[in-house]
Amino acid sequence: MAQVPAAQQQPGTTRTLLKGVDGAGTVRRTVLHGGLRIVTETLPTVRSATFGIWAGVGSRDETPALNGATHYLEHLLFKGTERRSALDISSALDAVGGEMNAFTAKENTCYYARVLDTDLPLATDVVCDMVTGSLIRPEDVDAERGVILEEIAMTEDDPGDVVHDLFSQVMYGDSPLGRPVLGTVDTINALTRDQIAGFYRRRYQSENLVVAAAGNVDHAQLVHQVQQAFETAGALGREDARPAEPRGGSRALRTAGRTEILNRPTEQAHLVLGLPGVSRHDDRRWALGVLNAALGGGMSSRLFQEVREKRGLAYSVYSYSSSYADSGLFGIYAGCQPKRVEEVLKICREELDRVAEHGITDDELRRSVGQISGSTVLGMEDTGSLMNRIGKAELCYGTHLSVDELLGKIRAVTVDDVREVARDVLGAHRPSLAVIGPVGDKRAARLTGVVA
Numbered sequence: 001m002a003q004v005p006a007a008q009q010q011p012g013t014t015r016t017l018l019k020g021v022d023g024a025g026t027v028r029r030t031v032l033h034g035g036l037r038i039v040t041e042t043l044p045t046v047r048s049a050t051f052g053i054w055a056g057v058g059s060r061d062e063t064p065a066l067n068g069a070t071h072y073l074e075h076l077l078f079k080g081t082e083r084r085s086a087l088d089i090s091s092a093l094d095a096v097g098g099e100m101n102a103f104t105a106k107e108n109t110c111y112y113a114r115v116l117d118t119d120l121p122l123a124t125d126v127v128c129d130m131v132t133g134s135l136i137r138p139e140d141v142d143a144e145r146g147v148i149l150e151e152i153a154m155t156e157d158d159p160g161d162v163v164h165d166l167f168s169q170v171m172y173g174d175s176p177l178g179r180p181v182l183g184t185v186d187t188i189n190a191l192t193r194d195q196i197a198g199f200y201r202r203r204y205q206s207e208n209l210v211v212a213a214a215g216n217v218d219h220a221q222l223v224h225q226v227q228q229a230f231e232t233a234g235a236l237g238r239e240d241a242r243p244a245e246p247r248g249g250s251r252a253l254r255t256a257g258r259t260e261i262l263n264r265p266t267e268q269a270h271l272v273l274g275l276p277g278v279s280r281h282d283d284r285r286w287a288l289g290v291l292n293a294a295l296g297g298g299m300s301s302r303l304f305q306e307v308r309e310k311r312g313l314a315y316s317v318y319s320y321s322s323s324y325a326d327s328g329l330f331g332i333y334a335g336c337q338p339k340r341v342e343e344v345l346k347i348c349r350e351e352l353d354r355v356a357e358h359g360i361t362d363d364e365l366r367r368s369v370g371q372i373s374g375s376t377v378l379g380m381e382d383t384g385s386l387m388n389r390i391g392k393a394e395l396c397y398g399t400h401l402s403v404d405e406l407l408g409k410i411r412a413v414t415v416d417d418v419r420e421v422a423r424d425v426l427g428a429h430r431p432s433l434a435v436i437g438p439v440g441d442k443r444a445a446r447l448t449g450v451v452a
Contacts, residue, residue, distance in 0.1 A: 256431070275426060
């Protein structure tokens with residue numbers, strides 16, 4: 001059925017975006033005056049529901065001085081409102097066996113709760129109260145600073161995580177997409193209560209928020225409760241407000257052919273070899289997804305077979321694609337003994353060059369399409385995954401694909417499509433490299449030579 005994009009839907013109206021069978025899988029959107037969007041996917045046969053509020057703000061929206069503010073704010077919204085203390089917030093969901101959490105990414109933040117369907121009104125009230133009425137008290141800012149510094153320290157102790165931040169820095173340099181989501185020790189120590197509270201007021205406007213719920217949900221009842229909660233908090237914004245414009249129009253800084261090596265006394269060397277990818281609005285993303293699956297997306301992939309199965313050089317090796325509003329990354333990760341890092345890197349580079357020149361085989365296409373199709377459907381088997389799907393689709397695209405439409409996009413990819421995207425993406429630049437481990441100066445120089 002034809003959909004009206006979010007930006008074109010009139011405030012105060014409700015639209016059915018996807019029609020399910022006997023009501024199951026029906027997706028509806030209501031746009032409130034003030035620009036707040038509410039989307040639901042109804043599954044009458046389940047006994048649970050997941051409620052979330054998505055904010056169209058992430059670490060890429062921070063200035064250098066505010067690096068880490070989005071994630072800091074995520075923590076602080078759990079610390080209390082006029083109606084609830086931090087203990088009240090956590091105990092309310094614990095008392096009904098619910099789960100509540102949040103996450104911050106480069107381009108969005110999400111607060112969510114998963115509960116029994118009968119407890120959905122409670123989850124809705126608590127999460128709406130948190131997002132619209134956080135106090136951001138100075139004492140909470142000071143207390144949570146220590147928690148976030150410990151989180152940074154914990155991440156720094158895991159080089160398998162840090163190497164991805166290092167690779168983003170290599171590719172994007174000193175731009176918002178190149179900085180860590182958590183911030184740094186220096187930026188977190190420097191952030192003040194007024195800076196964070198100002199960021200909260202500017203960014204958590206109703207036109208920049210999406211409410212998403214999936215499960216045994218009554219759309220009209222949920223809309224009524226959310227509207228009441230936002231109106232009571234005075235958080236619905238201007239009467240003529242529209243959904244925020246999607247990001248784009250400015251090219252993020254991208255670099256290729258660079259190498260960054262951090263010498264650390266770790267047991268393994270961790271490396272990411274990669275190139276600029278595609279944005280989430282690029283139609284080639286479907287073909288790149290199939291290419292990713294064939295190259296390093298499973299146990300039958302080229303990298304897994306060549307690096308782990310045939311040679312036993314690494315326990316973990318895979319490829320991945322990250323897409324943002326106006327750019328993307330394609331990378332290969334491997335963790336191995338430091339003495340084997342040159343051999344592993346050489347194999348990864350050879351496979352990258354081979355697929356860039358020749359693409360993939362018909363058999364690899366068949367397996368990869370099947371793998372992505374199966375994992376896509378299996379990943380929609382719980383209300384949390386469904387809430388994530390519709391919430392992110394609404395926030396990032398303003399339109400929704402049915403499962404059949406999504407599978408159709410994947411199954412329509414051909415060998416020629418994959419060959420073309422492999423040539424355009426993987427063959428257009430020299431790859432960049434990020435390495436963390438005890439590689440030493442001599443080995444570091446040799447690694448740079450492999451990439452050049």
